[in-house]
Amino acid sequence: MGKKAIHFGGGNIGRGFVAEFLHTAGYEVVFIDVMDNIINELQNTKSYQVTEVSEGGETTKTITNYRAINSKTHEQDVIQEISTADIVTCAVGPNILKFIAPVIAKGIDIRSTPKPLAVIACENAIGATDTLRGHIESHTDSERLKTMGERAQYANSAIDRIVPAQPPNSGLNVRIEKFYEWVVEKSPFGSVGHPDVPAIHWVDHLEPYIERKLFTVNTSHATAAYYGRYAGKKTIAEAMHDSYIRGVVRDVLKETSSLIIDKHEIEAQEQQDYVETIIARISNPYLEDSVERVGRAPLRKLGRKERFIGPAAQLAERGMKYDCLLGSVEMALRFQNVKDDEESAELAKILKENSPADATVQLTGLERTHPLFSSVVKVVDQVQSEAKETGQPRI
Ligand SMILES: NC(=O)c1ccc[n+]([C@@H]2O[C@H](COP(=O)([O-])OP(=O)(O)OC[C@H]3O[C@@H](n4cnc5c(N)ncnc54)[C@H](O)[C@@H]3O)[C@@H](O)[C@H]2O)c1
């Protein structure tokens, strides 16, 4: 039997990145999703196309050898597939991990194959596989946990490729940037050995890679999105074309770079080169990436370990500068009541109903005694005051 991968989330990064590279590595990919339209299309087509767009033109790859199952209606089939698979990946969003865990737990529990299943969550979050593992373990009988290692091995990953929302009528086809990076922990696989996926860069220590990615790519991306939306820009490329916003993004990246260089002992020149690559990537005019997609889910993005508070907290602990990151936090707080974004409505509600300090705790998870806390409270207070004066944030 050939190699089989189960991938949860047939969305943009699922089809355009994870499945593409699993396919290239020779896996049959079984997509699992809960959206009828995605499942139906995947079931009714034999191939779709991934087109890389860059200044150098376009390159198209055809993805084949996949199936699809709706986990909402066919949970038992998903469990059976997992029980005989080689690898499980997901790209569903960090808040969805708890919903896919029970079915993965059941699939792992009935495995009898000699090789453990490799589980790799591909989300923009620090320790996403650990989080998924925690949920899987909480749905596993405590006696069975003792032998879990024989049935599954878990590795964290950092995943980087910009996949904008796709134009209407694209079907399953995905337009995507050329650049990609997929870094995964090697050590969890021990003597069994890691899966054979040539696109993956296997490393012993993931933290420098995931922090460098999240605090450079996603911090700058979100800064451009929130400042951009405030200035009435539609896309990230348009925002980055604005010299003021571009300058702000550079200033924010100076702060996160100082942390990355200090904490992970990455050479200053190497980090500067990385920053230039990222600025060029997010400015790519060939990617129509909306400020709403990149700013989506502001509550998640304001979280304790996330792209703004994560680096700002660590900089504050080290006595280093973080005030430009506070500017990004302020703009993120103004991302309220955005169409189709539930978290942006929840953000507005939290800001309306709580004192600045309570809202800061609720939104960021920062400890009241943390050296960053009082600065964030001031920013929250500022945005709340604007809303009191005008009935809405200044936008
Ligand atoms: N788009 C990018 O540029 C990019 C790049 C790197 C990482 N990521 C990360 O990848 C993840 C997915 O992002 P995306 O842009 O592909 O989002 P997306 O919305 O295009 O895809 C998410 C998919 O998950 C599916 N899903 C939701 N609940 C599910 C469930 N219970 N079971 C199975 N499937 C479910 C959705 O129906 C959707 O098809 C996020 O964590 C994101 O941060 C995105």
Ligand SMILES: O=P(O)(O)OC[C@@H](O)[C@@H](O)[C@H](O)[C@H](O)CO
């Ligand atoms: O996916 P999110 O919501 O965490 O962040 C939005 C974008 O910054 C993100 O999807 C990037 O495009 C991606 O992380 C690039 O690798």
